[in-house]
Each structure stands twice: as C-alpha cells, then as structure tokens.
Amino acid sequence: MTKAKVVVISTGGTIAMRYDPVKQGIVPAVTGAELVEAVPPLKDICPIEVMEYSNIPSPHMTPKIMFTLAKRVDDILAQEDVAGVVITHGTDTLEETAYMLDLVITSNKPVCLTAAMRSSAEISPDGPKNILDAVKTAYSKDAAGKGVLIVLNEEIHTARDVTKTHSANIKTFASPFWGPIGYVDNDQVIFKRLPLGVQKLNINDLVEDVHLIKLASGVDDTIIKLLVEKGVKGIVLEGLGRGNIPPGVIPGIKLAIAKNIPVVLTTRVHGGRVLDVYGYEGGGKHLKELGVILAGEISGQKARLKLMLALAQTNDPKEIAEIFVD
Ligand SMILES: NC(=O)C[C@H](N)C(=O)O
Structure with missing residues (x-):
C-alpha cells in the first residue's frame, strides 16, 4: 500500500x-x-x-x-x-x-x-x-x-x-x-496534554464588517460612535481585566445595541475569562445587563473572527452569546 x-x-x-x-x-x-x-x-x-x-x-x-x-x-x-x-x-x-x-x-x-x-x-x-x-x-x-x-x-x-x-x-x-x-x-x-472542547461551527459564510476596538484608561466612545454611524455589523471590545471598561464608552455601547449591532467583550489580559463580576459603572455585570456579549477566554482578534462567522448564521444576541460559550 x-x-x-x-x-x-x-x-x-x-x-x-x-x-x-x-x-x-x-x-x-x-x-x-x-x-x-x-x-x-x-x-x-x-x-x-x-x-x-x-x-x-x-x-x-x-x-x-x-x-x-x-x-x-x-x-x-x-x-x-x-x-x-x-x-x-x-x-x-x-x-x-x-x-x-x-x-x-x-x-x-x-x-x-x-x-x-x-x-x-x-x-x-x-x-x-x-x-x-x-x-x-x-x-x-x-x-x-x-x-x-x-x-x-x-x-x-x-x-x-x-x-x-x-x-x-x-x-x-x-x-x-x-x-x-x-x-x-x-x-x-x-x-503531553489533550485540548478539551475543540469548537466546530457548522457555518458556511462570514460577515466581514466587524471591528475590534482596544480600550485603555480614560477613553470615551468616539470610535464606537463612528462605527455605529457607519452602520457596521458587529463590534468587539478589548476591555480591561475581568471585562471592565471606562465609563465614557457606555453611551456608544448603548447606541450600538439600540441599533441591533452586537457588542462582544474580551479582555486585553492574556489569560482568564471575562465575567460579570463587577457591578460598578462599566463593570462586566453592568455591561451584561446592557446586552453586551461576553466572549469567555479568547482574545479580541479571535473573538472578531468568531463574531464574523456567528453573524452569518444569526443576529440574535442570545444565539450569538451561545456561540461564544466555548
Ligand atoms: N515572521 C513573519 O512571518 C512576519 C511577517 N511580517 C508576516 O507575518 O508575514
């Protein structure tokens, strides 16, 4: 043979x-x-x-x-x-x-x-x-x-x-x-180790107009508002720590969600999940209540690709959130 x-x-x-x-x-x-x-x-x-x-x-x-x-x-x-x-x-x-x-x-x-x-x-x-x-x-x-x-x-x-x-x-x-x-x-x-839970998305297309914004101390919603005005299809935020953001970004997030543009949250930290732990303004709990989708452990650049695939299948935030559970 x-x-x-x-x-x-x-x-x-x-x-x-x-x-x-x-x-x-x-x-x-x-x-x-x-x-x-x-x-x-x-x-x-x-x-x-x-x-x-x-x-x-x-x-x-x-x-x-x-x-x-x-x-x-x-x-x-x-x-x-x-x-x-x-x-x-x-x-x-x-x-x-x-x-x-x-x-x-x-x-x-x-x-x-x-x-x-x-x-x-x-x-x-x-x-x-x-x-x-x-x-x-x-x-x-x-x-x-x-x-x-x-x-x-x-x-x-x-x-x-x-x-x-x-x-x-x-x-x-x-x-x-x-x-x-x-x-x-x-x-x-x-x-030496087996990876658990390799995720396969049975999706046959992608929606490319998805943008990644890296956040830092004291930033506001200038960029997110520009993206909303442009009518983009999805936004990924690379937030801080456990998944928290400066409060100045919040009006832009509310605007995006009001216009049915999914907003996905990741962290700029290189390990660990984003989670709805902090209840202060801009904390993960507050963001989740606003309708922001938490991306788990993946980086901003990977979450952007996943959102492109997810959007080819659904625009429903609940269904998108399920795809982000990995
Ligand atoms: N080492 C590399 O391959 C870097 C190069 N700029 C690339 O990504 O194409």
Whole structure:
C-alpha cells in the first residue's frame, strides 16, 4: 500500500521571503516548491504534495481568504490518500488563520500551521526546521482530533490558546497560562496534554464588517460612535481585566445595541475569562445587563473572527452569546 501524503500549502510570510537590495527590505520571493526543496529530510517522512495558495505577507491576509482556505483544506483532507495538511504562513496573523481554520474545518485529520521569524537568507533561518517538524506532526496519528495545531520552535500549540508574544525572537509563539500541548523531538512527535472542547461551527459564510476596538484608561466612545454611524455589523471590545471598561464608552455601547449591532467583550489580559463580576459603572455585570456579549477566554482578534462567522448564521444576541460559550 502506498503511504498517505501530507499536502504543504504555502501562503506567504517571512518563511517565503528574501532580502531585496532594491527595496532594501525583506519581501515575498520563495515559492512553496522551493520551501519544500530546502528541507531534504522531508522525503524520509512521507510523500509531499506542494500547493501554492498565495505568497503574501500575513498582514495582507483577510478573514475572507482564511475562510476560503479553510474550505479548501477541508476538501483536501476528504481525499483518502491525504494524511494531513501543513500550511506555511506569516507569523503576524498566524493565530487568526489558525483559529478561523479551527472553527471551520470539519475533518479530524491533522492540520498544522508553521512559519519562520527569520527569512531564508538570514543566518540560521528557522523555517526549514519548522517545516520539517510541522510535516512530522501532520503525519502523526496522535495529532488527529486535536483541532488546528501550530508547530514552531519544536513546540505544538492549539489554535485557541496560541498567540504571538515577541516581535523578533524565534520563540515567539506561546499559549499564555496553558502552555504547549506537545513538542517535536528528533525521533518522534510527543503530546503531553489533550485540548478539551475543540469548537466546530457548522457555518458556511462570514460577515466581514466587524471591528475590534482596544480600550485603555480614560477613553470615551468616539470610535464606537463612528462605527455605529457607519452602520457596521458587529463590534468587539478589548476591555480591561475581568471585562471592565471606562465609563465614557457606555453611551456608544448603548447606541450600538439600540441599533441591533452586537457588542462582544474580551479582555486585553492574556489569560482568564471575562465575567460579570463587577457591578460598578462599566463593570462586566453592568455591561451584561446592557446586552453586551461576553466572549469567555479568547482574545479580541479571535473573538472578531468568531463574531464574523456567528453573524452569518444569526443576529440574535442570545444565539450569538451561545456561540461564544466555548
Ligand atoms: N515572521 C513573519 O512571518 C512576519 C511577517 N511580517 C508576516 O507575518 O508575514
């Protein structure tokens, strides 16, 4: 019997960039096939098929592209001879694509995202080793059913918990509070923990006009009012601590809710849930009473993607709130 293959889908990012002496900066330059060719030990793992999906820096990635990619990956995984998929991506929005894929892909087969912090022309590029580890993980039977995984710097993280924590260091991806669920050693892929409650939303579209506002001490409702005037479809607030906000934002929230624009609350803190604990003006309890939807433990950028998917299904705040229970 022929061995099942891993499909490597390249989307861009530093992993596929080189220094351009004319632009005097690092720019997209390397194809998916070149990325794989640069890692000869891949041939000892399994057959590889390369698919170049895009070659964009990840700040150019959009929710629509992520969603379309998720559907494509699901189709690929439905093929019997495919063991798993590896996606090479830029690190800047990697956690967002990973989370979108996590929510949308229905297959249980492994999907691993990987990237690099150093481009291929730098000393000690991290891309080739990361690709090797990601393919090993995607080919590992133990990786199935754990949701979308992020494989970098020999660590394996879940899409739900991972975030980029450093702008330059190769040990940039971390899952604050929870840590990695496994790692890639020389000879094997080792899982130490099981992620519970990987959420799958059976939703076939997304509503993109959803905005994220980061809050800070003393801010008012200027931005939220502008968004309401513009008629956006949803607003995510990145609040403070347990899910509290400065009181000056409240009139804007009331206005949004009065116009049936769902307002979802997250926290700028990197661990823990938002909860209706504080009863003071702008505290989580007050916000919930106003009709604000609490997003649980996910970050603002991930809640924004989830609200885009939720809005494709319903505009009812109660139903949206249920989708945010994870
Ligand atoms: N390390 C990286 O990949 C960063 C790059 N700016 C990107 O996200 O495309």
